[in-house]
Amino acid sequence: EPLFLQALELNKRLLGDNHPSVAASLNNLALLYESQGKYDQAEPLFLQALELNKRLLGDNHPLIASSLNNLAGLYESQGKYDQAETLYLQALELRKRLLGDNHPDVATSLNNLALLYKSQEKYDQAEPLHLQALELNKRLLGDNHPNVAYSLNNLAYLYSSQGKYDQAEPLYLQALELRQRLLGDNHPDVATSLNNLAALYYFQGKYDQAEPLYLQALNILERSLGANHPNTVTVRKNLANLRDSL
Template sequence: LYNSQGRYSEAEPLLIQALALYRKLLGEEHPDFALSLNNLALLYNSQGRYSEAEPLLIQALALYRKLLGEEHPSVATSLNNLALLYNSQGRYSEAEPLFIQALALRRKLLGEEHPSVALSLNNLALLYNSQGRYSEAEPLLIQALALYRKLLGEEHPYVAASLHGLASLYDSQGRYSEAEPLLIQALALRRKLLGEEHPDVATSLNNLAGLYDSQGRYSEAEPLLIQALALYRKLLGEEHPYVAASLHGLASLYDSQGRYSEAEPLLIQALALRRKLLGEEHPDVATSLNNLAGLYDSQGRYSEAEPLYIQALDICEQRLGVNHPNSVTVRENLAYLRDRLPPPQ
């Protein structure tokens, strides 16, 4: 319950206590012990504590397979959760087969009309969205949303998450007029169901602000970004990937407005956080490098911008592929910069 509410510091000691009790009473080789490992790992994943989550998820999956066999709903859930972790880390090629396997298992064991099937469709679609595979993502997101509405009704957090995911896809494609009503609807639902102080509300505020920024609606975007950042800091602490994303979003807004002196320290802070929390080769690190380079480029600081563009391009091409929209964008930015560099003496 506390985890669902974003009350992570209250949830953690209870999960650790439950895990210790299961270990003492049931032993290490019991499905309930695997479930407890899984739940603690999900908490760590929500907090961006990926290196702590991964061994627990791997252990839980191995246990479920040993105790319950390959074809069990708990195995599907475990595959899905490990894939979610890999997706958060930008390890897309590792996440995809696990998501596909989990979806196939859930369809076989639970039938087509089950919330867990909708969840799997949604997660696979979000992976495709991250990879720029928009035409593959859209039908899955639409199917997941329809399933959630049918099975859970209009007023459920999963419906809000599904609306948010579909809106993010449309935003990525520049389909702003389709994205905006979905983001507003998702935000209203989350506020109603989860309350004002929840990480998902902050995410909705952040993404709606990003949409406004893309449309040049800066005065509407700024208060939402500031509110989202304050919420993330309060709920998740200073060192969380969502805080880095929020700093990055606010910096991008300032950059769009030519407020370079305000943007630069936020971009540097976001980049440092992402490197620390996600590793050097995460796509979000590439995004931070690209945007910091763009800021320097706008100021004519070409010698500072060029190496950042090169580094960002290398990460994008390695992790996302040469034809991913992010790779194309960074490559074009680098080419445009080089066109304006003075010839070598």
């Protein structure tokens, strides 16, 4: 936080209030607050960044799509799904128009919209978007890329939510193996994969398989993000629920 604040102050002092780098600093600080669950602090910064980018760059610029996407993500985190959907759709349309259909940012927008629909249990709308994002990431980035692991994980999560455990498990395992190979064993994304796979086993009553995965995930998150990070708290609760079941 102090470094983001210093960067913002320095950009403003050197470049003036009306510069794309100031918008970037506002956006980065907002993302930090969002990741901590400080939504009331994040929203005005995202809105300032969006307004500044529009004024400086016009409505048709990739950075506008990124700002729309980030603000949508904030609203989704707060359960404001109608507001989020409108912004995600705008970002997707803008990215397709500016970047073409075959661009990693388009895959990101497809994925984000799919996750939003999944949160609302609109599974039929979510699945084709996840599949498009996965296919696009593989074609553009190759099979060995963190974005591919992310797409695999999200598609598995969709299937798991529908009780399609046999379809979900191999995707979770692929995502976990890929993340461990690309990011190392002690990365928060690896913890996410471990947690998700553990939840899959938990839902099937396979508690002996789930518990060690939750423990691994918790250990990674406590070391990498701290004991009080929202992700760490979530995994700790998942482990407690498992032990209650036992």
